Amino acid sequence: MRGSLLLIVLFVLAAPLARGDPLQHEFLLLPSADVVGTFDRRAPVTQVNDAVLKADLILSLQKGPFKLFGEYLVSNHEADLERFQLGWQMSDDTVIWVGRYHQPTSVWNHDHHHGQYLQTSITRPAIDEWEDLRGVLPQHFTGILIESSKQVFGTWRLRTAAAGGIAPQLTSVGLEPFDLVHPDGNRHQMGYQARASLHPGDFSETGVGVLVANDELTSVGTLPPRAFRNFDHVDLRLFALFGTYAATDWKVLSAVYYADARLNYTTAVARDSFIVGYVQFQRRLVFDFTGFARWEDSSRAADSAYLQGFEQFARSRYVAGLRWDFQQRQALTVQLSNSHTLDGRFSDVRLQWSAALF
Amino acid sequence: MERSSVLTMRRAILFLLLLGIAAHGRASPDTVVLVVPADSKVIDLDSITVRKLFLGLPVLINGSPLHPLRNRSDARFDSIFLQQIVAMSQSAYDRQMLIGVNRQRSMRPVEITTSARVLDELYSDPNAVTFMWLRDVEHNPKMRVIRILWSD
Numbered sequence A: 001m002r003g004s005l006l007l008i009v010l011f012v013l014a015a016p017l018a019r020g021d022p023l024q025h026e027f028l029l030l031p032s033a034d035v036v037g038t039f040d041r042r043a044p045v046t047q048v049n050d051a052v053l054k055a056d057l058i059l060s061l062q063k064g065p066f067k068l069f070g071e072y073l074v075s076n077h078e079a080d081l082e083r084f085q086l087g088w089q090m091s092d093d094t095v096i097w098v099g100r101y102h103q104p105t106s107v108w109n110h111d112h113h114h115g116q117y118l119q120t121s122i123t124r125p126a127i128d129e130w131e132d133l134r135g136v137l138p139q140h141f142t143g144i145l146i147e148s149s150k151q152v153f154g155t156w157r158l159r160t161a162a163a164g165g166i167a168p169q170l171t172s173v174g175l176e177p178f179d180l181v182h183p184d185g186n187r188h189q190m191g192y193q194a195r196a197s198l199h200p201g202d203f204s205e206t207g208v209g210v211l212v213a214n215d216e217l218t219s220v221g222t223l224p225p226r227a228f229r230n231f232d233h234v235d236l237r238l239f240a241l242f243g244t245y246a247a248t249d250w251k252v253l254s255a256v257y258y259a260d261a262r263l264n265y266t267t268a269v270a271r272d273s274f275i276v277g278y279v280q281f282q283r284r285l286v287f288d289f290t291g292f293a294r295w296e297d298s299s300r301a302a303d304s305a306y307l308q309g310f311e312q313f314a315r316s317r318y319v320a321g322l323r324w325d326f327q328q329r330q331a332l333t334v335q336l337s338n339s340h341t342l343d344g345r346f347s348d349v350r351l352q353w354s355a356a357l358f
Numbered sequence B: 001m002e003r004s005s006v007l008t009m010r011r012a013i014l015f016l017l018l019l020g021i022a023a024h025g026r027a028s029p030d031t032v033v034l035v036v037p038a039d040s041k042v043i044d045l046d047s048i049t050v051r052k053l054f055l056g057l058p059v060l061i062n063g064s065p066l067h068p069l070r071n072r073s074d075a076r077f078d079s080i081f082l083q084q085i086v087a088m089s090q091s092a093y094d095r096q097m098l099i100g101v102n103r104q105r106s107m108r109p110v111e112i113t114t115s116a117r118v119l120d121e122l123y124s125d126p127n128a129v130t131f132m133w134l135r136d137v138e139h140n141p142k143m144r145v146i147r148i149l150w151s152d
Helices: A003-016 A107-112 B002-023 B048-054 B075-085 B090-104 B115-124
Strands: A023-039 A049-064 A066-075 A079-089 A094-102 A140-152 A158-167 A169-171 A172-177 A190-199 A207-218 A231-246 A250-265 A267-282 A289-299 A314-327 A330-339 A344-353 B031-036 B067-070 B111-112 B128-132 B143-151
Touching: A003 B111, A023 B067, A023 B090, A049 B090, A066 A094, A094 A169, A107 A250, A107 B090, A140 A190, A169 A231, A190 B067, A267 A344, A344 B115, B048 B067, B048 B075, B048 B143, B067 B115, B075 B143, B111 B115
Parallel strands: B067 B111, B067 B128
Antiparallel strands: A023 A049, A023 A344, A049 A066, A066 A079, A079 A094, A094 A140, A140 A158, A158 A190, A169 A172, A190 A207, A207 A231, A231 A250, A250 A267, A267 A289, A289 A314, A314 A330, A330 A344, B031 B128, B031 B143
16 A cells, blocks of 8 residues: 555656756856954954855756755865755645755744855854854754745745754764764654744745744763763744845844743753844945944843854854955955854954856 | 626737738838747746746746747847846846755756747747847737837
């Protein structure tokens, strides 16, 4: 019975493939190189990497309503399959993905992913940092992602995303997502996320939205004893509001996250919560220059037991910089930051070249 | 019932427009039309759907996505494409394409630089949609005009 059902499902899925739709492909290369220097150091560790050369490779294949999408990031520090998804375009408005995806409840990462050229600032907000750069929220999951966009209130669009998948683990070096290429045999738990945002048009960046997530993160190995002695897992619930207003020459974007962490020890349960937010303003200037500034701040971050596992987390940060789009799809950016981490503070200056090559 | 009447009406209007343009000797060479293969399931595409299609968003007909072909066989097509179809500057269009590939995992329209290849693609793919000069398609039974995009 199960075999027959599988055959029927395969037949239904394979029917569109046999219709003779051409195989389409898309390749995008997003290279970047950046260097950073720190000064006024009052923190034991200030950077994960001082110089990074990287190439983000994106490949899409499509045949009829079926899609295969892959993103591979190669740098002088890592090589990782970041996204790998098989998709079915159910209708004009809805697509279902299976595989490794970026969870939709990171405001910044949902918009920029790993594309360095596509973000104006060199760094992303600390709350949206990737796991391997000591980010505090899980970003890569393996499971199902459903994305949709519906017309509402006349010409407005309601964009939604819902996802559920294998969550990253808490290890001695931070969060580690499930690796599709080298899967481990560890105990993994699940995470679920949902996102909804309202926009005045199909292609408008302007919009407001809400996020909610419930992620269970298992601990693996020996964690830093200060926060995680006799620790088993954490239930991390996340709520957020975000908004963007994009005019012709300027843009402002903001997000506020409320995180509720329930830390499950072998003998007890501890709860804590913290709030993190940021606002970024950017304006196009003459000669293809763009100026930008971002303020990141938090509340109760220093008291959070969960965040004690991430001592480099910037509980507040001031960022300012200038980007110059000197060639088609190539930019140079200089950025100054002042960060207050959980165990100190420091300032840094960065220089970056980034590009997008089809 | 209403929908079929509307479609018949639209076809009649399109036919009259094409007839008028053809009768007007000077206008015909400078008219750009949206075309599909004669066996395409596409009946009508409004300007918003055409814009979505050429900006890489999915447009499905009977469960199959349409394949936009950006015709660049004539230098004048570029400005007509940017002004009349996607209504964006070149830099904004570039950025929209990058965002689409990275964020929505969408496909850019295939760009074709010779008329012969445009015709080859149209003949071989019933889901293809492109734009051409009216004078190049009006007597071709293998193609169907969907709408007028621009006329001088």
